[in-house]
Amino acid sequence: MPAAVRRRARAEITGRIVEVARRHLATDGAAGLSLRAVARELGMVSSAVYRYVASRDELLTLLIVEGYDALGEAVEGAVAAVPGEDLGGRWLACCHAVRDWALARPHEYALLYGSPVPGYEAPQSTVEPATRVTAVLSRLLTDAAARDPDLAGRLAAQAPAAVDATAARAMAPVRPFVPDGVPDELVLRGLTAWTQLFGTVSFELFGHWHQVIDPDPALRRRFFDLSMRRVGAWTGLPA
Amino acid sequence: MPAAVRRRARAEITGRIVEVARRHLATDGAAGLSLRAVARELGMVSSAVYRYVASRDELLTLLIVEGYDALGEAVEGAVAAVPGEDLGGRWLACCHAVRDWALARPHEYALLYGSPVPGYEAPQSTVEPATRVTAVLSRLLTDAAARDPDLAGRLAAQAPAAVDATAARAMAPVRPFVPDGVPDELVLRGLTAWTQLFGTVSFELFGHWHQVIDPDPALRRRFFDLSMRRVGAWTGLPA
DNA sequence: TGTACATCAGTGAACGCGCGTTCACTGATGTAC
DNA sequence: TGTACATCAGTGAACGCGCGTTCACTGATGTAC
Numbered sequence: 001m002p003a004a005v006r007r008r009a010r011a012e013i014t015g016r017i018v019e020v021a022r023r024h025l026a027t028d029g030a031a032g033l034s035l036r037a038v039a040r041e042l043g044m045v046s047s048a049v050y051r052y053v054a055s056r057d058e059l060l061t062l063l064i065v066e067g068y069d070a071l072g073e074a075v076e077g078a079v080a081a082v083p084g085e086d087l088g089g090r091w092l093a094c095c096h097a098v099r100d101w102a103l104a105r106p107h108e109y110a111l112l113y114g115s116p117v118p119g120y121e122a123p124q125s126t127v128e129p130a131t132r133v134t135a136v137l138s139r140l141l142t143d144a145a146a147r148d149p150d151l152a153g154r155l156a157a158q159a160p161a162a163v164d165a166t167a168a169r170a171m172a173p174v175r176p177f178v179p180d181g182v183p184d185e186l187v188l189r190g191l192t193a194w195t196q197l198f199g200t201v202s203f204e205l206f207g208h209w210h211q212v213i214d215p216d217p218a219l220r221r222r223f224f225d226l227s228m229r230r231v232g233a234w235t236g237l238p239a
Numbered sequence: 240m241p242a243a244v245r246r247r248a249r250a251e252i253t254g255r256i257v258e259v260a261r262r263h264l265a266t267d268g269a270a271g272l273s274l275r276a277v278a279r280e281l282g283m284v285s286s287a288v289y290r291y292v293a294s295r296d297e298l299l300t301l302l303i304v305e306g307y308d309a310l311g312e313a314v315e316g317a318v319a320a321v322p323g324e325d326l327g328g329r330w331l332a333c334c335h336a337v338r339d340w341a342l343a344r345p346h347e348y349a350l351l352y353g354s355p356v357p358g359y360e361a362p363q364s365t366v367e368p369a370t371r372v373t374a375v376l377s378r379l380l381t382d383a384a385a386r387d388p389d390l391a392g393r394l395a396a397q398a399p400a401a402v403d404a405t406a407a408r409a410m411a412p413v414r415p416f417v418p419d420g421v422p423d424e425l426v427l428r429g430l431t432a433w434t435q436l437f438g439t440v441s442f443e444l445f446g447h448w449h450q451v452i453d454p455d456p457a458l459r460r461r462f463f464d465l466s467m468r469r470v471g472a473w474t475g476l477p478a
Numbered sequence: 479t480g481t482a483c484a485t486c487a488g489t490g491a492a493c494g495c496g497c498g499t500t501c502a503c504t505g506a507t508g509t510a511c
Numbered sequence: 512t513g514t515a516c517a518t519c520a521g522t523g524a525a526c527g528c529g530c531g532t533t534c535a536c537t538g539a540t541g542t543a544c
Contacts, residue, residue, distance in 0.1 A: 003509090005507095006507080006519080010520090027357075029356075029357030030270075031268075031271075031357065032270075034497065035497085035498065036496075036497065044522095045521070046498085046499090047500080047521080048522075050499075050500090051520055052520095107357075110355070113445065113447070114353050114445070115268070115349035115350075115353030116349070116445055116446060118267050118271055118346075119267075119268075127449070127450065159472070160478045161465060161468045161469065166461050170452055170458035170459065171451075171453075174451040188469075191466075192435070192466055192469065192470070195435060195438040195442050195466075198438060198441075198442070199441065199442075200434045200438070202352075202437075202438065203434050203437070203438075210366070211366065211412050212410075212412055212430070213410060214408065214409050216409075219408060220409065222406055223406060223410065226402070226406050226427070227431055229399060229400045230431065239400075244540095244541095245485095245486080245487095245540080248487095249486095249487090273530065274530085274531065274532090275529075275530065283487095283489095284489055285530090285532090286488080286491095286533080286534085287487070287489075289532075290486080290487055294532085295530095295532095
């Protein structure tokens, strides 16, 4: 079936386009991504790219999807390498996987978690890959709740303000992604941990540790590690 | 002295340029900011702008400085309106001031705390205004430490991992900005609170609450408020 | 108070560049009978 | 197995656009004597 050959060639060239675009993203950022420049590097005439990609925005979408998938894969792999019962270890593995990936591909990270690209509206197809990382966190919360049924109660007792009905309503959209066995208190802590993780990585990548944290890579890593250990403990993931 | 008149006229037109640029930023983002478009809107020919601003990058710098100053002012004002002894209240006022400002000027917030602008290197002049917000936080920590000399000890006792010498070394650059009376433990918690605050605001602004937190403004605010209350308590700021 | 000179804001044209997207086309590769 | 037709990748030219920055210039406004 020679049609399959064509399909494969098509997929391969599309892949090459995305790969070159990814490299350009790494040097010029999303705003500087240009179909013409990608075409040039591939030795094609610029209009030829339109056989594979409908528009610049669609190329951006492909990059975003690829980015979420790559990050998701990195995180899943790192977490899977830790014994399932070591919840704190799984959390830390997740954190470092996110950070390592972000440091290795800063512009791609910025595309996913930085400022929205002006004029670009993320289509539906980017939503599902984005949930891959959060699914890892959801599993952690689920396991923590299952292992210690009283965990949420103890955490809530320590907290100064309870998760009331209004707050629960605010978190309603995310509930379908978390099993019923996970109480609201844990969902809130999970969301806090999630924002803390990405907030810390973003601060480091976007230059806000300037005159705050020593630029030495080992020290940066150490600070990050300590922060995330504390967030993990606060979230109820036993170290 | 007519030279002063000229100086004033100069300052006024420079101000108008920055103001128009700020508005353009609000619709097109930093990458779309164009000297020519600004000139057009002011009824000048594009080259005339160069009498006031040396380059596009310098205009960006002016915008960044203006942004940090405006945010700093908003935060300082909000915090000053709360009685000094109400540490938790001051923290919450600070948080809401940051969020309200960011919601009102999303592109400016993105310029300050989002992805770095590719090819743009922030000059020294942007560093000092950026510290204005953090100074507020530093004062909060200082007051908390002064009021309760044992606070850091108690917090450290709860924590699973202490701030050891390595971690302290990582935080060394920020130490000059915080009085000696504030122990490392509190500095770490302050940094955590800081990243949590901006991480949460960024997630909301950059679209990561999609399918997570209800889009209703009142519910969003409620969730933010609850999160920040908990962060404040965790940081040792009495509610 | 008047005059010669210096400073400065703003003009208009130009340089050289890159971009996204469309369109009619060529020629190779597949498909149906 | 051979032929007529359809599909598809890639070409090259063009449209229409905007950008940052430079430069020689005009004319008004200030300054020094």
